[in-house]
Amino acid sequence: MSDYVKLDDVTLAYGDVVAVPNLSFEIGKGELIALLGPSGCGKTTTMRAIAGLMGLASGSIHIDGRDVTNLPPSKREVGLVFQSYALFPHLSVYENVAFGLKMRGEKNIKPKVEAAIESVGLSQFANRLTPDLSGGQQQRVSLARSLVVEPKVLLLDEPLSNLDARLRLEMQMVLKDIQKRTGVTMIFVTHDQSEALALADRIVLMKDGKIVQSGLAEDMYNAPETRFAADFFGFENILPGEDGRERAWRPNAIRLGEGPYEGRIRGMSFGGDYRTYVIETDRGQIKGAVAADLPAYAEGETVRFDLPMAQAVALQAG
Amino acid sequence: MKTSSFANWTIIGLTLTFLIGPFIVIILAAMTDGNNLAFPPEGLSLRWFVKVFTIESFRDSFVISMVLAIFGTLAALVIGVPAAYAISRYKVPGAGAVQLIVSSPLIVPGIIVGLALLRYLVIPTGFTIFATLFLAHTALILPYAVRVVTSSLQNLRTDVEEAALILGCSRLGSFFRVVFPNIRGGILAAFILGFVTSFNQVPVSLFLSGPGVRTLPIDMLAYMETTYDPSVAALACLLAFMSVGIVFLAERFLGFSKYV
Numbered sequence: 001m002s003d004y005v006k007l008d009d010v011t012l013a014y015g016d017v018v019a020v021p022n023l024s025f026e027i028g029k030g031e032l033i034a035l036l037g038p039s040g041c042g043k044t045t046t047m048r049a050i051a052g053l054m055g056l057a058s059g060s061i062h063i064d065g066r067d068v069t070n071l072p073p074s075k076r077e078v079g080l081v082f083q084s085y086a087l088f089p090h091l092s093v094y095e096n097v098a099f100g101l102k103m104r105g106e107k108n109i110k111p112k113v114e115a116a117i118e119s120v121g122l123s124q125f126a127n128r129l130t131p132d133l134s135g136g137q138q139q140r141v142s143l144a145r146s147l148v149v150e151p152k153v154l155l156l157d158e159p160l161s162n163l164d165a166r167l168r169l170e171m172q173m174v175l176k177d178i179q180k181r182t183g184v185t186m187i188f189v190t191h192d193q194s195e196a197l198a199l200a201d202r203i204v205l206m207k208d209g210k211i212v213q214s215g216l217a218e219d220m221y222n223a224p225e226t227r228f229a230a231d232f233f234g235f236e237n238i239l240p241g242e243d244g245r246e247r248a249w250r251p252n253a254i255r256l257g258e259g260p261y262e263g264r265i266r267g268m269s270f271g272g273d274y275r276t277y278v279i280e281t282d283r284g285q286i287k288g289a290v291a292a293d294l295p296a297y298a299e300g301e302t303v304r305f306d307l308p309m310a311q312a313v314a315l316q317a318g
Numbered sequence: 319m320k321t322s323s324f325a326n327w328t329i330i331g332l333t334l335t336f337l338i339g340p341f342i343v344i345i346l347a348a349m350t351d352g353n354n355l356a357f358p359p360e361g362l363s364l365r366w367f368v369k370v371f372t373i374e375s376f377r378d379s380f381v382i383s384m385v386l387a388i389f390g391t392l393a394a395l396v397i398g399v400p401a402a403y404a405i406s407r408y409k410v411p412g413a414g415a416v417q418l419i420v421s422s423p424l425i426v427p428g429i430i431v432g433l434a435l436l437r438y439l440v441i442p443t444g445f446t447i448f449a450t451l452f453l454a455h456t457a458l459i460l461p462y463a464v465r466v467v468t469s470s471l472q473n474l475r476t477d478v479e480e481a482a483l484i485l486g487c488s489r490l491g492s493f494f495r496v497v498f499p500n501i502r503g504g505i506l507a508a509f510i511l512g513f514v515t516s517f518n519q520v521p522v523s524l525f526l527s528g529p530g531v532r533t534l535p536i537d538m539l540a541y542m543e544t545t546y547d548p549s550v551a552a553l554a555c556l557l558a559f560m561s562v563g564i565v566f567l568a569e570r571f572l573g574f575s576k577y578v
Contacts, residue, residue: 051480051484052483052484053480053483072488073480073483073484074484074485074486074487074488079484080480080481080484082477082480082481084475084477086475086477086478086480086481087478087481088478088481088482089474089478089500090499090500099482099485100485100486103485103486103487103491104486145485149485149486
């Protein structure tokens with residue numbers, strides 16, 4: 001089923017200011033989707049609309065075939081892991097996780113709550129108050145609290161951005177594992193392309209409330225279609241071609257030392273495995289990366305370079 | 319370094335003398351064995367403390383002051399908590415004006431409020447003195463209630479309410495299950511502040527007294543006009559100890575000072 005979550009012509013506005021105009025997309029059951037874009041692109045607003053925390057100016061949202069457009073958040077069967085985790089500070093880990101089940105009036109919730117806490121590895125903290133936990137632990141409580149009620153869709157707001165590098169990798173694996181184990185459909189919001197690539201099956205790239213491009217993570221990385229998408233995925237050299245279409249190269253696709261073009265080295269930054277040079281040319285500034293074990297160029301030195309067509313991505317206008 | 323620490327201690331000493339000195343004078347004056355309110359006391363005795371409890375008008379006005387302080391504060395909270403919630407959570411049109419109006423009892427001199435209520439509410443409409451006192455005390459406490467509760471709401475993230483909504487709460491449910499337990503300390507602090515403010519209130523109540531209806535501080539003033547004995551000092555001591563005791567307990571169990 002490829003339309004498990006379906007946004008149809010959704011317009012979202014704050015008062016008179018339209019944040020997201022006429023957005024449509026569909027998500028399949030069990031998919032892990034990233035809504036990616038710079039801050040202010042409408043990704044968080046869209047997520048809040050799916051959760052029911054924000055009303056629609058027009059359009060509709062369906063989840064699992066049911067029109068939820070006018071349902072309150074409590075009736076939508078979604079979970080949301082907030083960026084700040086939004087745990088209830090006056091309740092223990094156990095009571096936080098039990099909250100949703102209690103609200104549903106379920107009986108005999110203890111085994112479920114304990115299993116959920118166990119699944120995020122926090123059993124020994126069950127009776128702690130949540131403000132006493134570390135950020136990573138709080139996030140796992142938030143995950144358990146959302147998942148224990150078995151939502152149809154799990155929404156995550158910047159799930160990795162508050163974590164350090166080691167915890168990031170750990171949380172990535174936790175999320176992938178949850179997807180495999182429970183088959184829950186997940187939508188997460190991020191401004192970081194590396195997060196989106198690492199985690200998502202599919203990426204929806206947004207700008208100014210509109211979808212710029214969407215597709216499989218690898219396709220997005222290798223074949224951005226527009227200048228904006230190319231820039232977002234690290235194609236830092238975008239130059240107009242002779243046919244009028246723009247072409248884009250990653251810094252490591254530029255060949256330095258030989259070729260038909262010439263420029264002056266303006267600066268260098270050392271990146272461990274490679275050095276990245278900023279080169280002033282008559283076609284503008286270009287960034288080229290060269291393996292660090294090759295001899296370095298000096299600042300001010302004139303260097304020849306090539307823009308290999310085989311590694312260029314041709315962009316559409318816009 | 320030595321001079322500055324000497325200067326510090328001098329300032330602290332003077333401040334404490336200034337703040338606590340009168341209190342000590344009153345305590346000693348109340349413990350006199352003589353028949354006049356005088357300092358230094360003539361011999362020591364606790365008989366004026368005993369006498370306080372035998373004066374009937376003090377008993378009556380104490381009950382009135384208690385009722386005003388407790389129920390006036392509760393009424394102010396019933397109005398003030400929703401107001402504080404609205405001000406801190408929504409972009410209410412004219413929120414600034416509302417806050418100003420709510421604070422105005424702090425700005426307008428109490429004696430003017432009292433006189434105005436007497437002249438334009440009690441006299442023309444026949445509104446009872448007690449009901450008017452109740453209204454006046456409620457209005458007087460409202461600014462404290464709104465301020466203290468607002469600051470405690472501002473310390474609570476709004477997204478915990480959204481989390482409660484998603485987990486199955488109604489809006490009202492999320493207030494009582496999530497917001498209220500987290501601002502309970504602030505509400506209790508507002509209650510104590512309101513209670514003490516109302517109980518010690520003089521200027522507004524000054525004009526609002528009638529046959530059989532007087533707050534305790536006004537009754538004490540009236541008593542002193544006719545009888546200049548140390549029982550008023552003894553009563554003042556008892557009230558001061560009550561206030562200090564309440565605030566001390568609040569600080570001990572609530573961390574009162576972080577809310578005020």
